[in-house]
Amino acid sequence: MEDGNEGNQSRSSMVVTDGDETTVPDAANNVKARCWDQREALPGEPQCVICGRYGEYICDETDDDICSLECKQALLCRVANSRLPAGLPPPKRVLTTDECFYVTDSSDKSESQLNNEQTELLRRKLEICVRGDILSAPILSFSSCNLPQKLLQNIEAAGYEMPMPVQMQAIPAALIGKSLLVSADTGSGKTASFLVPIISHCANFRLQHFSKQKNPLAMVLTPTRELCMQVEEQAKLLGKGLPFKTALVVGGDAMAGQLHRIQQGVELIVGTPGRLIDLLTKHDIELDDVMTLVLDEVDCMLQKGFRDQVMQIFRALSRPQILMYSATIPQEVEKMASSMMKDIVVVSIGKRNRPNGAVKQLAIWVESKQKKQKLFDILMSKQHFMPPVVVFVGSRFGADLLSEAIKVTTGMKALSIHGEKSMKERRDIMKTFLVGEVPVLVATGILGRGVDLLGVRQVIVFDMPNSIKEYVHQIGRASRLGEEGRAFVFVNEENKNVFPELVEVLRSSGAAIPRELSNSRYTVGSFSVGKGQKKRKHGF
Ligand SMILES: Nc1ncnc2c1ncn2[C@@H]1O[C@H](COP(=O)(O)OP(=O)(O)OP(=O)(O)O)[C@@H](O)[C@H]1O
Secondary structure: OOOOOOOOHHHHEEEEEOEEEEEEEOOOOOOOOOHHOOOOOOOOOOEOOOOOOOOOEEEEOOOEEEEOOHHHHHHHHHHHHOOOOOOOOOOEEEEOOOOOEOOOOOHHHHHHOOOOOHHHHHHHOOOOEEEOOOOOOOOOOHHHOOHHHHHHHHHHHOOOEEEEEEEHHHHHHHHOOOOOOEOOOOOHHHHHHHHHHHHHHHHHHHHHHHOOOOOEEEEEEOOOOHHHHHHHHHHHHHHOOOOOOOEEEEOOOOOOHHHHHHHHOOOOEEEEEHHHHHHHOOOOOOOOOOOOEEEHEEEEEEEEOOOOHHHHEEEOOOEEEEEEEEOOHHHHHHHHHHHHHOOOOOEEOOOOOOOOEEEEEEEOOOOOOHHHHHHHHHOOOOOOOOOOEEEOOOOOOHHHHHHHHHHHOOOOOEEEEOOOHHHHHHHHHHHHHOOOOOEEEOHHHHHHHOOOOOOOOOOEOOOOOOOOOHHHHHOOOOOOOOEEEEEEEEOOHHHHHHHHHHHEEEEEEOOOOOHHHOOOOHHOOOOOOOOOOOOOOOOO
């Protein structure tokens, strides 16, 4: 197996192709050492089999596309471990015949300890890819990692019979204090994968260190109030009956109440960065005990707009463990994350930056003037309308106008939600929609990320967002935990900036591509090579 160190790698084992010719890079050529040195793959280009970035090289041992020496090493590890001499322990419970992973009895700890080969096999089956120094094997049951008994009961009461793949890997790694950058599909259980270790740490800490003064021990930052509310609710549910209290710190609610709650003593603060900074600068809150900081939707949190605030909060803490999550993690975010924390472990489940495969995408070419009529047609079609439905639009004003137009034209109840409404209104609207009183909710991007809209199986992207990342998150609202959902997507020439990526996303998901989209000069011009052709960069 290759040595993964930068610089002294033997590059002769990595064959690089240039068009149809095959060349072996010489020492003077700069082969990418780390995964994040490599750029994202453009539509039609080969992708690294480990991380999905541009597969600039071909591994000569396996003939697979890879992006860097780091991924080559991961690939070779994977291959070596796949030659298994011994099988896994016999499954106690098999989920389905084709989704056959292994769940050992919670009471039998020895059986739930996997050896290296079994760990690798399990990771491969579940498409768990790990980079960095990680000692922990995936867990097979919640009871195999010494969680407080009450937390286990709460997990069971929440209906979580077994951990989801992201939880299998992230929970044990977070429990041993690793800082993590985790990418996994929308709706795949990321929230519990950071809440479970946080609750466990907090409860154990309070039981071991008795003190009257209960300073916060963990913080979760998310980009929207709705997501904060949801995370806090889930934290309360999982932490019930334990020494674990939470405070919600978001704009729109009175700061005095939030401050009072923190002063009473809480273990976890869940908040949006803006309000949290406001609170921290105006009031003296002791943050020295914060052991864990979570950046949910990390790509959004480290984007311009939030980044400075997030970094300000991070610097106010005393080197906490950082847990960063999103369904979409571009390269620059990985770089930023690695500069914030040395020895970060990168975990990805499935293909990165791709839409959830359970959501069937139906892209429709429709001119802007016809979009409303097309929407009404869908909403009034017995065949196509699957309430409750979220319709995503690009502006607050547009959301209000469209919900009114839906009411007038279809006679259906419809509501709109966006950042200009008060917190009370936003809470009431969410409640009304989630209990099924209103079948259509027109939303801006505030509902696009993270929000768990149980029961929603259909999303209509009325205004295509400016980035494919946001699109991936928006259509992700149509499916939770792999249940099938459907997304109608309206597209026209006005969305030309996302054409190449959209085509790639549709193509890789097996969705039909509207003729106008595939024929558009913005799409055609962006493809230098057809899929499957292995054209590589010159000059290294
Ligand atoms: N182990 C589990 N067993 C059953 N249900 C689970 C489990 N873990 C999480 N869930 C449920 O799965 C749903 C989706 O989880 P969650 O909201 O954490 O997804 P997510 O990965 O954060 O999605 P997004 O990227 O959209 O934010 C939730 O309703 C949650 O309660």
